[in-house]
Amino acid sequence: MSDQRVLRPAPVSGFPEWSPEIRSVEQRWLDHIRAGFERYGFASVETPSVENLDVLLAKGETSQEVYTLHRLQADPDDRSDARLGLHFDLTVPFARYVAQHFNDLTFPFKRYQMQRVWRGERPQEGRFREFTQCDIDVINVDQVPLHFDAELPRIAHEVLSGLDLPAWTLYVNNRKVLQGFYEGLGIADPVAVIRAVDKLHKIGADAVREILVERAGLTPEQAGRCLDLAAVKGADSASVVAEVTKLGVSSALLDQGLEELAFVLDSLADLPAGAVVADLSVARGLDYYTGTVYEAAFDDDPGYGSICAGGRYEDLAGQFIRRSLPGVGISIGLTRIFAKLVAEGRIAPGRSCPTDVLVVLPSAERRDDALRTAALLRGRGVNTEVYHQPAKLGKQIQYASRKGIPFVWFPPFEDGKGHEVKDMAGGDQTAADPASWLPPAPARD
Amino acid sequence: MSDQRVLRPAPVSGFPEWSPEIRSVEQRWLDHIRAGFERYGFASVETPSVENLDVLLAKGETSQEVYTLHRLQADPDDRSDARLGLHFDLTVPFARYVAQHFNDLTFPFKRYQMQRVWRGERPQEGRFREFTQCDIDVINVDQVPLHFDAELPRIAHEVLSGLDLPAWTLYVNNRKVLQGFYEGLGIADPVAVIRAVDKLHKIGADAVREILVERAGLTPEQAGRCLDLAAVKGADSASVVAEVTKLGVSSALLDQGLEELAFVLDSLADLPAGAVVADLSVARGLDYYTGTVYEAAFDDDPGYGSICAGGRYEDLAGQFIRRSLPGVGISIGLTRIFAKLVAEGRIAPGRSCPTDVLVVLPSAERRDDALRTAALLRGRGVNTEVYHQPAKLGKQIQYASRKGIPFVWFPPFEDGKGHEVKDMAGGDQTAADPASWLPPAPARD
Numbered sequence: 001m002s003d004q005r006v007l008r009p010a011p012v013s014g015f016p017e018w019s020p021e022i023r024s025v026e027q028r029w030l031d032h033i034r035a036g037f038e039r040y041g042f043a044s045v046e047t048p049s050v051e052n053l054d055v056l057l058a059k060g061e062t063s064q065e066v067y068t069l070h071r072l073q074a075d076p077d078d079r080s081d082a083r084l085g086l087h088f089d090l091t092v093p094f095a096r097y098v099a100q101h102f103n104d105l106t107f108p109f110k111r112y113q114m115q116r117v118w119r120g121e122r123p124q125e126g127r128f129r130e131f132t133q134c135d136i137d138v139i140n141v142d143q144v145p146l147h148f149d150a151e152l153p154r155i156a157h158e159v160l161s162g163l164d165l166p167a168w169t170l171y172v173n174n175r176k177v178l179q180g181f182y183e184g185l186g187i188a189d190p191v192a193v194i195r196a197v198d199k200l201h202k203i204g205a206d207a208v209r210e211i212l213v214e215r216a217g218l219t220p221e222q223a224g225r226c227l228d229l230a231a232v233k234g235a236d237s238a239s240v241v242a243e244v245t246k247l248g249v250s251s252a253l254l255d256q257g258l259e260e261l262a263f264v265l266d267s268l269a270d271l272p273a274g275a276v277v278a279d280l281s282v283a284r285g286l287d288y289y290t291g292t293v294y295e296a297a298f299d300d301d302p303g304y305g306s307i308c309a310g311g312r313y314e315d316l317a318g319q320f321i322r323r324s325l326p327g328v329g330i331s332i333g334l335t336r337i338f339a340k341l342v343a344e345g346r347i348a349p350g351r352s353c354p355t356d357v358l359v360v361l362p363s364a365e366r367r368d369d370a371l372r373t374a375a376l377l378r379g380r381g382v383n384t385e386v387y388h389q390p391a392k393l394g395k396q397i398q399y400a401s402r403k404g405i406p407f408v409w410f411p412p413f414e415d416g417k418g419h420e421v422k423d424m425a426g427g428d429q430t431a432a433d434p435a436s437w438l439p440p441a442p443a444r445d
Numbered sequence: 446m447s448d449q450r451v452l453r454p455a456p457v458s459g460f461p462e463w464s465p466e467i468r469s470v471e472q473r474w475l476d477h478i479r480a481g482f483e484r485y486g487f488a489s490v491e492t493p494s495v496e497n498l499d500v501l502l503a504k505g506e507t508s509q510e511v512y513t514l515h516r517l518q519a520d521p522d523d524r525s526d527a528r529l530g531l532h533f534d535l536t537v538p539f540a541r542y543v544a545q546h547f548n549d550l551t552f553p554f555k556r557y558q559m560q561r562v563w564r565g566e567r568p569q570e571g572r573f574r575e576f577t578q579c580d581i582d583v584i585n586v587d588q589v590p591l592h593f594d595a596e597l598p599r600i601a602h603e604v605l606s607g608l609d610l611p612a613w614t615l616y617v618n619n620r621k622v623l624q625g626f627y628e629g630l631g632i633a634d635p636v637a638v639i640r641a642v643d644k645l646h647k648i649g650a651d652a653v654r655e656i657l658v659e660r661a662g663l664t665p666e667q668a669g670r671c672l673d674l675a676a677v678k679g680a681d682s683a684s685v686v687a688e689v690t691k692l693g694v695s696s697a698l699l700d701q702g703l704e705e706l707a708f709v710l711d712s713l714a715d716l717p718a719g720a721v722v723a724d725l726s727v728a729r730g731l732d733y734y735t736g737t738v739y740e741a742a743f744d745d746d747p748g749y750g751s752i753c754a755g756g757r758y759e760d761l762a763g764q765f766i767r768r769s770l771p772g773v774g775i776s777i778g779l780t781r782i783f784a785k786l787v788a789e790g791r792i793a794p795g796r797s798c799p800t801d802v803l804v805v806l807p808s809a810e811r812r813d814d815a816l817r818t819a820a821l822l823r824g825r826g827v828n829t830e831v832y833h834q835p836a837k838l839g840k841q842i843q844y845a846s847r848k849g850i851p852f853v854w855f856p857p858f859e860d861g862k863g864h865e866v867k868d869m870a871g872g873d874q875t876a877a878d879p880a881s882w883l884p885p886a887p888a889r890d
Contacts, residue, residue, distance in 0.1 A: 007499055007500060007503060007764050007765050008765075009500070009541045009542075009544040009545035009765040009766070010497075010545070011545065012493060012495060012496070012497060012529065015493035015494075015495055016493070017491070017492055017493055017542070018491070019546060019549050020488040020489065020490060020550070020556070023488075023489050023490060023491060024488070024489060027489050038799040038828050039823045039826075039828050039829070040823070040828070040829070040830065041798055041799060041800035041803075041828055041829065041830035041850075042798070042799070043465040043468075043469070043797060043798040043799065044465065044468050044469060044472050044799075045465060045468060046462070046463070046468060046471075047462055048457060048460035048461070048462055048575055049460075049494070049561060049563075049575055050457060050460055050574075050575065051457070052455075052457060053517075054452055055452060055454070058452060065516075065517075066516070066517040067514045067515065067516060067517070068514070068515050068516075068517050069512045069513070069514065069515075069531070069563075069565075070512065070513050070514075070515060071510075071511070071512060071513075071565035072498075072510075072511040072512070072513050072530065072565065073565075074565070084457065085517065086514070096454045097454075097462070099454040100454035100455070100456065101464060104464050105465070106797065106844070106847045106848050108833060110798070110830075111465070116494060118494075118514075120514075120516035120517065120518075120519070129495075130493055130494055130495065145833040145834040147831075147833040147834060148833060151831075267812075267816075319452050320452050320453075320454040321454070352488060352551065353486055353487070353488040353555070354483040354486060354487070354488065354489075355486035358486075367712075371712075378484045378485075381484075383483050383484050383485070383486055384484070384485070384486065385485065385486035385555075386592075386596075388553060388590040388592040388593060389590040389592060399551070402551045403551050405486075
């Protein structure tokens with residue numbers, strides 16, 4: 001083998017990969033999130049990793065981030081793959097899914113989708129090119145009850161609260177508040193303002209003011225009021241509405257937006273204090289949101305960006321079907337959260353293997369005994385390995401110890417003797433019956 | 446919306462996608478397979494969907510099937526993505542993973558990996574371009590105990606037996622038997638013979654004979670004996686060895702291969718009759734197998750190809766690391782099996798949503814009551830929806846019925862009244878306490 005060229009098995013930047021100890025934690029997280037989504041009746045959907053490019057690009061804005069696929073050995077004349085791209089989020093594929101399966105779904109259709117997505121970023125520290133998102137969306141025909149605008153952040157809160165994260169806050173806003181306020185101020189292009197305000201936390205108030213005046217054509221007075229609105233923040237709906245009203249702008253859309261925002265805040269008032277906060281600077285740059293918007297960030301590192309985000313959209317499936325199919329959704333950035341905590345050493349490694357019990361192999365002659373013992377244990381759901389070859393006892397126990405296997409089982413080494421099990425943590429070794437023994441519950445985590 | 450161009454939301458051929466009812470069955474399958482793998486102590490690993498092309502192409506043979514990635518808006522001069530391809534199996538990424546994480550793993554390293562893989566096939570009926578595989582492999586330093594050659598098909602058998610599949614058989618062979626036999630016959634290029642014999646079931650004995658004589662340069666006598674060997678088949682190790690021995694060829698490698706094959710058959714003799722059969726025509730075309738090989742097929746549709754396959758390899762990680770890291774693995778073709786059964790109508794659709802209980806929303810005023818009721822139920826693990834808006838009772842019950850939700854819960858419609866729950870299957874409606882009620886076990890599937 002020594003004369004062979006050795007390829008360095010390097011990680012590919014932006015494509016995270018975990019050791020078994022970390023992967024077992026990630027799997028536990030995924031199971032927890034899934035159970036949380038199902039607890040609220042959301043159904044699992046998976047879509048292909050690939051969509052036709054015209055589906056992916058229908059919204060235009062993110063086109064620079066798409067990875068297209070090409071067959072390595074394709075004929076130059078063969079264009080059959082040229083229109084395929086990896087999805088960059090789960091919302092666009094879901095909108096296509098709903099339109100395509102429209103006649104087979106019951107509405108309002110509530111689905112969760114936990115899949116990898118890809119963004120064709122330049123390789124760069126901290127940028128993921130492949131990552132897992134956990135999305136829930138509700139899509140309905142013609143109108144989506146406001147009920148869901150409050151239910152989705154509740155689910156996200158419940159799910160993330162079970163993951164022992166550093167403190168974080170879910171910020172809520174409503175695009176109708178922003179748009180209604182800007183319109184009330186007589187601004188012609190509210191979307192340009194939304195895009196500028198969306199940069200507030202990155203570039204600061206003065207830079208936003210400059211954009212608003214220089215590029216969006218606002219008067220300094222208008223720009224000042226937009227920044228006043230963006231400064232409104234609070235968990236109590238009445239105070240938030242009062243603060244906005246005090247700014248002296250009015251429009252029917254603004255009123256409707258405030259009513260919706262207050263409904264969401266009031267519906268979530270039973271959550272722990274500070275869990276959900278209205279923040280009128282939250283705009284969500286993507287232009288398909290039309291009402292409630294969400295964005296969650298770590299309290300001690302708000303600059304890391306959103307760990308969970310979403311909102312209400314009116315027409316995402318509109319390009320696929322001649323029906324009005326509005327929706328509201330929220331997306332948990334699983335990899336975004338998990339990879340940060342791994343990098344910071346805040347994820348306690350899990351077990352390196354799921355084995356509860358290692359059954360010792362006393363000798364080649366007693367292999368059948370060992371296999372039968374293991375089969376009995378497995379039959380009751382105990383994850384069990386049989387040591388893979390006859391070897392000195394010390395070596396077999398050392399293997400269990402290195403792998404963190406909590407119990408070692410000794411089948412009879414000679415006829416007439418009984419079974420024994422050793423608790424690797426406590427060191428106790430006691431007689432046990434493979435037909436009835438179970439590990440104590442905590443060891444089976 | 447009517448003036449908009451409507452994109453037909455068509456499925457992309459070769460990229461399967463399921464309705465929620467079918468997806469829920471697929472998820473159950475995946476959970477079942479994962480639990481089966483963990484029962485034997487295999488640890489979860491996931492690798493990125495992408496590898497460097499030189500990793501994917503190190504083995505050469507499958508290069509025409511690789512999808513490469515390109516950024517849609519990449520600068521023509523930017524070659525940073527040009528060397529990335531989607532993995533076409535899980536074995537090559539796993540070999541790279543083991544080499545890369547070598548110092549952090551405990552050997553023998555036993556992992557399972559359940560992920561999507563991609564093959565850049567031309568779009569064509571019945572060919573998947575994206576599909577999920579469920580692999581288990583054991584890799585060890587220097588040598589892998591034969592124990593695992595028998596354990597892997599046992600796990601595959603146990604896992605697939607729990608999925609209510611049409612009858613299928615796992616065929617076992619050993620490349621040393623083939624190579625040793627061909628060498629014993631004085632054939633210079635045994636690999637050419639293996640490739641030809643691998644086509645036996647597709648093209649028939651006469652065509653294979655012709656290839657062996659015309660192209661591989663065998664004498665008709667040698668070709669005949671190769672075909673005689675390929676005809677040997679049986680579940681009993683002693684008879685299989687006897688039949689091969691009767692063909693009058695001998696070599697040390699052949700003897701070793703027969704001994705290994707017999708060990709595998711004997712170790713699995715406790716499985717149901719006919720579950721595992723030695724079939725000396727099984728060759729597995731890929732040239733990295735060096736010992737035991739596996740291939741499973743449906744009894745009523747053997748031509749559909751292998752639903753589960755694998756074998757022992759000596760040097761798959763050899764291009765990444767200057768250590769000898771042999772392994773043995775088996776791969777369940779989840780999508781291959783599942784999609785066939787879906788297409789044939791042999792998968793009974795599951796629930797369209799995981800909801801156990803729909804809590805009726807009596808009126809906007811009683812929303813908090815309904816939410817509290819649901820929270821109590823969810824707190825005990827009952828998957829619960831609250832109806833999303835005040836509506837006529839009949840409409841709410843109809844929604845539960847259409848979605849197949851087994852229970853409808855009536856919180857008090859006015860003060861002083863109690864809770865009731867309706868069993869949608871039986872029609873009974875009874876008083877119930879949201880703080881203690883649980884659905885009967887079978888309804889929670």
